[in-house]
Amino acid sequence: MLVGREGELVVLTSALDAVRGGEGRVLMLGGEPGIGKTRLVTELTRLAGEREIPTLIGRTLQEETAPALWPWWEALLGRPELDLLDDIACGGESYSVARLRAFEKVLTALSVSARGQGLVVVLEDLQWADEATLKLLCQGVGKPWLTLVGTYRTNERPAALRNALTALDRTGSAVLLRPRAWSAEEVALAAGAAHPSWHPVLYRESGGNPLFVLELLSSLRQAALAGEPAPADGRWPFGVPESLASITAARVAGLSEAGQRAVAVAGVLGIECGCAELTALGGDGEQAIEALEEAAAAGLLTEVGGLPVRFRFAHALLRDAVYGRLTVQQRLEWHRRAAEAIERGQLAGELATHRLQCATDDDSRALAVAACRRAADAAVRLAPDRAVQILDAALALPGVTDAERRDLLLTAAEAEYSGGRTDAAVQRCDIAMTLAEREGPADAVVRAALVVHGIGGSANVGVLALCDRALAALPAGAVAGRARVLAQRTLALGEVLGFEQVGDGSREALRLAESSGDPLALADAFRARQHAASGPDGVAERLELARRILELAGQGGPEDAELWGRLWRIDASLQLGALDVVDTELANLGILSERLGRPIAHWHLHRLSAARELLAGRFADAEGESDLALEWANRTEDWSAIAIDGAFRNELLALQGRHGEHIEVMRAMRSVVRIPIFWAQAGKFLWEAGDPDGARDNFEDLRHALPRLDMDGRWLGTVTVGGQLAIALGELDSVALCYELLLPYKGFCVAGGSGSVLCLGSVSRSLGMLAAALGKLADAERHFTEAIGIDERAGALPYRTLSELSLAELLYRRGSRNDLTRAAGYLERVVATTERLRMRPALRRAKDLLGELRRHTLGLTPREREVLGLLSGGRSNREIAGELVLSERTVETHVANLLGKLGLANRSQAAAWATRNQVT
DSSP states (O other), X not given: OOOSOHHHHHHHHHHHHHHHTTOOEEXXXXXXXXXXXXXXXXXXXXXXXXXXXXXEEEEOOOSTTOOTTHHHHHHTXXXXXXXXXXXXXXXXXXXXXXXXXXXXXXXXXXXHHXXXXXXXXXXXXXXXXXXXXXXXXXXXXXXXXXXXXXXXXXXXXXXXHHHHHHHHHHHTXXXXXXXXXXXXXXXHHHTTTSOTTHHHHHHHHHTTOHHHHHHHHHHHHHTTOTTSOOXXXXXXXXXXXXXXXXXXXXXXXXXXXXXXXXXXXXXXXXSXXXXXXXXXXXXXXXXXXXXXXXXXXTTSEEEOOSSXXXXXXXXXXXXXXXXXXXXXXXXXXXXXXXXXXXXXXXXXXXXXXXXXXXXOSHHHHHHHHHHHHHHHHXXXXXXXXXXXXXXXXXXXXXXXXXXXXXXXXXHHXXXXXXXXXXXXXXXXXXXXHHHHHHHOOHHHHHHHHXXXXXXXXXXXXXXXXXXXXXXXXXXXXXXXXHHHHHHHHHHHHHHHHOGGGHHHHHHHHHHHHHHHTOHHHHHHHHHHHHHHTOSGGGHHHHHHHHHHHHHHTTXXXXXXXXXXXXXXXXXXXXXXXXXXXXXXXXXXXXXXHHXXXXXXXXXXXXXXXXXXXXXXXXXXXXXXXHHHHHHHHHHHTOHHHHHHHHHHHHHHHHHHTOGGGTHHHHHHHTTTOOSHHHHHHHHHHHHHTTOHHHXXXXXXXXHHHGGGOOOSTTHHHHHHHHHHHHHHHTOHHHHHHXXXXXXXXXXSEEEOSSSOOOEEEEHHHHHHHHHHHTTOHHHHHHHHHHHHHHHHHHTOHHHHHHXXXXXXXXXXXXXXXXXXXXXXXXXXXXXXXXHHHTOHHHHHHHHHHHHXXXXXXXXXXXXXXXXXXXXXXXXXXXXXXXXXXXXXXXXXXXXXXXXXXXXXXXXXXXXXXXXXXXOO
């Protein structure tokens, strides 16, 4: 009987009916231990069976060394989808698919297999789950034909579970259920077989917790007191139970010696238990089944089913209670036996779990540390958070030596960094550095300085301090190590104090690296030099550095050497307008990010894919890629990665005229982001959004920075966009400065040299705008024409269109007949393109100007307009003469005059022109 759960049953029934109809649901059952989550799952399974809907169940292991994705593995046992999980768990070079995409394959396969019938997947005790388990669950929201159910304890909500619950809540599609404690009436209903006088006693002692009620009731039955009246004073006859342990202690004690042994073994193993386990740990195989059945009859274990017959605890709290009453000596002995049985291959299970629990001296501690290292190595690529948890368990062992502690801290720091938790990684490196400074070796000093790398943001302050400590600790002869740390320090110093700090340090780092010949040192020095050469003058050096670091990728260089080489090629190729190279490198980057599986690699892939889609005018695809990039950026804990998303969306929204969606963000960010590139972009955005005061405020910050900008990777974008802002505000001194600064780079495209966020098309377009603002109309026409050609070759469709629009405006401004005719031709093309791409601001400008041209009709006389209108209707000269009561010769004269004014060659061109320009 299911008591007090009417509301929950309605939700469960609704979910099952929905999944049979092809819908997807995610249900989360949360509550305190014993509140009845598992009972609701049992009822859900029964209801699903009535509807012929299969149910898969996986339970999370409590041990910190449990394998990643364990509940999914258990749920999918014997199904083909399990092979997909095996593929992504194997690590190394065979880690061929990125985690999210692999998860999508698993969920799609489940959905396809469930078509027409539905499928329920239950994952229990998610408070102990690793991040990968929860991520796969969250990704299943809305998958057709699937109902995913998770249970968790509300009094245990680690970060991974909190994040998952937040993510599910944001979807608006997940249902969160919180079963409540039983009321006094519901306790009486559940305990109906007991004498009514026991009901208030059971309610008081249990607090309405259903599991406690049932366990207390079971104790009464075993004592043959359930049918008797309760004591007159209402006291509990067995002493006040402080926990479930005290409720179950007598029941365990009442078992035979073999039964107690079976329960103890099950408590130590923590997973399913059968004859094989009891025998492997020194039990009597002949008595095993009898002992397990005795424990099941006492309500402690429950039969799982299948062959061979296996048992598990009826509730996790029961296992905790049984385990908690074992003596320390019993625990040590059973865990030692379990570890040895696993090592002999007699028993399945996690070796690290048992080695940790029986580590009491130097030898057993060393075995535990080694087991934890292996378990962490197996977990780190798929679930870095689980790897950190395992390593922290090893660090918590008493008697761990300083050398072991240093190495474990650095391994954990690398796992933190791999999972995007840079601040935590820096903190661990700081502790490890102290240990390395004390006793060495030099390799550990270098390692502590290098774990966190390739990021922006405040974490670089800690990285810089680590590098200074490492350089002070390293001996002079450690040339390769000094080169690596110096390169790292140079990059961190540039982030903290500014670009001017990068040059000398990067050159010295490269000199030391080349003298050492060490591939890791060379790769680090290349990174520092690439940043130093990130301005537009350094594009050739950056391409050479990309070539050299890609060569290192197969010659003992770091695992991410290829990542940086691909990124540098993309940055340089965007500046040069070589979009064929960009496309090739993006394809390579996609394969690489799948192999590396790191958040930073996925972030780079999606942000650059977004930039490429925007450049081609595929705005919806660009926004989708940007959303994916932001998701990965949030996992890197790198504020600059998140800021980059804002810069990209500025341009995406501005091209479409969607300024209102971002205007408040731009205003708010001004107090946080204090760099020239932001002032330029925000000022231009706010001007276009109709906020001249906000635009002026940003320009005033920018005005003083423009003459002394660092010639770094942001320089080209800052001067280009800053010049456009100066034009809008009529700041001609700044316009002239930007024109002179940009003139040497007229053949470039506007892209960053050290982490491109966008490619804004040809520099020549901005040069044309600047020249036009300065009254240099001939120069402006030349620049716009160059820009159209560059953007056409690069496939930069939105920016080619903007160049054509600017050129048409310039031609209209000059006003000759030939100029006006050419302007009309450009405007027609601009209108067609901007309508297709939905570039609303440019479309309005083009239509307004084209309307002006049509109203003036390029200086035609009224009679010439009449003739032109009749030409557009396909009439001959004779027909026109008859309709207008003119001689045919006069009509010929009018046709010749209007052809000359329009710059057209024949009647057919004139008729087409009249049709396009709506002359009737």
